[in-house]
Amino acid sequence: METAKSAQLFAAAKQYIPGGVNSPVRACRSVGCDPVFIERAKGVHIWDVDGNEYLDFVCSWGPMILGHANPLILKAITEAAAQGTSFGASTPREIELASMVVDAVPSVEKVRFVNSGTEATMSAIRLARGYTGKKVVVKFDGCYHGHADSFLVKAGSGLITLGIPGSPGVPEDIVKNTVSIPYNNPEVLEKTLRDPALDIACVIIEPVAGNMGCVPPAEGFLALLRQLTSELGIVLIFDEVITGFRLAYGGAQQYFGITPDLTCLGKIIGGGLPVGAYGGKAEIMNCIAPDGPVYQAGTLSGNPLAMAAGIATLKQLQQDNFYDELNSKSAEFAATLSEIAERTGIPVTLNRVGSLMTGFFTSEPVTDFDSAMLADTKRYACHYQQMLASGINVAPSQFEVMFVSAAHSAKDLGKAAEMTEWSFKKMSAK
Ligand code: PMP
Numbered sequence: 001m002e003t004a005k006s007a008q009l010f011a012a013a014k015q016y017i018p019g020g021v022n023s024p025v026r027a028c029r030s031v032g033c034d035p036v037f038i039e040r041a042k043g044v045h046i047w048d049v050d051g052n053e054y055l056d057f058v059c060s061w062g063p064m065i066l067g068h069a070n071p072l073i074l075k076a077i078t079e080a081a082a083q084g085t086s087f088g089a090s091t092p093r094e095i096e097l098a099s100m101v102v103d104a105v106p107s108v109e110k111v112r113f114v115n116s117g118t119e120a121t122m123s124a125i126r127l128a129r130g131y132t133g134k135k136v137v138v139k140f141d142g143c144y145h146g147h148a149d150s151f152l153v154k155a156g157s158g159l160i161t162l163g164i165p166g167s168p169g170v171p172e173d174i175v176k177n178t179v180s181i182p183y184n185n186p187e188v189l190e191k192t193l194r195d196p197a198l199d200i201a202c203v204i205i206e207p208v209a210g211n212m213g214c215v216p217p218a219e220g221f222l223a224l225l226r227q228l229t230s231e232l233g234i235v236l237i238f239d240e241v242i243t244g245f246r247l248a249y250g251g252a253q254q255y256f257g258i259t260p261d262l263t264c265l266g267k268i269i270g271g272g273l274p275v276g277a278y279g280g281k282a283e284i285m286n287c288i289a290p291d292g293p294v295y296q297a298g299t300l301s302g303n304p305l306a307m308a309a310g311i312a313t314l315k316q317l318q319q320d321n322f323y324d325e326l327n328s329k330s331a332e333f334a335a336t337l338s339e340i341a342e343r344t345g346i347p348v349t350l351n352r353v354g355s356l357m358t359g360f361f362t363s364e365p366v367t368d369f370d371s372a373m374l375a376d377t378k379r380y381a382c383h384y385q386q387m388l389a390s391g392i393n394v395a396p397s398q399f400e401v402m403f404v405s406a407a408h409s410a411k412d413l414g415k416a417a418e419m420t421e422w423s424f425k426k427m428s429a430k
Helices: 004-016 071-082 092-104 117-132 186-193 221-232 251-256 304-317 322-344 377-389 410-429
Strands: 038-042 045-048 053-056 110-114 136-140 178-181 200-205 235-239 262-266 276-280 349-353 356-360
Touching: 053 410, 071 304, 092 110, 092 276, 092 304, 110 117, 117 136, 117 200, 117 235, 117 262, 117 276, 178 186, 186 221, 200 221, 221 235, 235 251, 251 262, 304 322, 322 349, 322 356, 322 410, 377 410
Parallel strands: 136 178, 136 200, 200 235, 235 262
Antiparallel strands: 038 045, 045 053, 110 276, 262 276, 349 356
């Protein structure tokens, strides 16, 4: 594979941008190679600057559920752009998208748009603290909720990939108010939430963990979490930045039938433009300025291009059977991958919920952060490199998910399976 132009650009990028990237996992360090630079994308394909074509399963880390450069989204963005790109004032599209989110997501009665998932989660915990007058945030080991100070405690995503448990620059005074506990452990959950010494404002969870690889909630875990938080007057926040409009039109809360108090959204609701949102019960949301005292603002929030892209995306997700089709083709694909692993003798634990999946290179079940850590990351690096060389773009880390989009055809999934088999066979021969 010729990557001379990418190599040249990466060298130039490193002169001006820390690590040459604007988000750490993009540097591909844990998979032992330099990143390719992308020139364009269409449907399920992306092309790098050297002209290599890849079948894409990163899908911009989730937003591209309809594939890249979706014509209706492009049209909506272009039409919006022709009217001006930002006004810092209210526009009709904000109401349209807000009402679509309220109609779709069971917990959301009111919603505030921001510019990223990080802003959504950061604002949601401020709101929960302001509403309850309490301090402590409970989160789960290996979950990632963006890079705000309070969340950089045993966090997932790039922090696992790079092996850093927290971050310098985050004052001890802040993280002492974050308690991180194991995912899927009902005993520790109950003991923590009932601890009278903890002044708990909220619990925030990825209802399906996606940032330590795909880890589904154990049977009954979300229900227990809902029951305990309701009983104890703790605000329950679902971080649905990945799962929102992904597992079902109403997100994981619809998929599992568990309604949180607040919900964070991002990725899909911006159709590939920078958007986040947080919403929930009106009683809580009314505490936000200007109606209430909890402050949160944004120059570009509710940006007309982003709203247009979000509306055009959500409209297409309303098609009959959209999620049934996406989820069932993903199930079939996952079953094929598991079968390939078995046939080629490569130990893989394949976790999947809806169109999110991770093949962990371990024979043990992966149910939490500790078990995810048993995966063979060297083997993943080898697999990643082989897949990329054969034209398949998967996440450059073992601890991320593979995203299947509506644009992936049976033929595309067949090609990815074929290349996976080739890669596994090559590894088993070593
Ligand atoms: N929450 C979750 C569950 C995420 O997966 C992410 C990003 N991958 C974030 C929050 C942060 O979103 P952003 O990168 O848009 O700030």
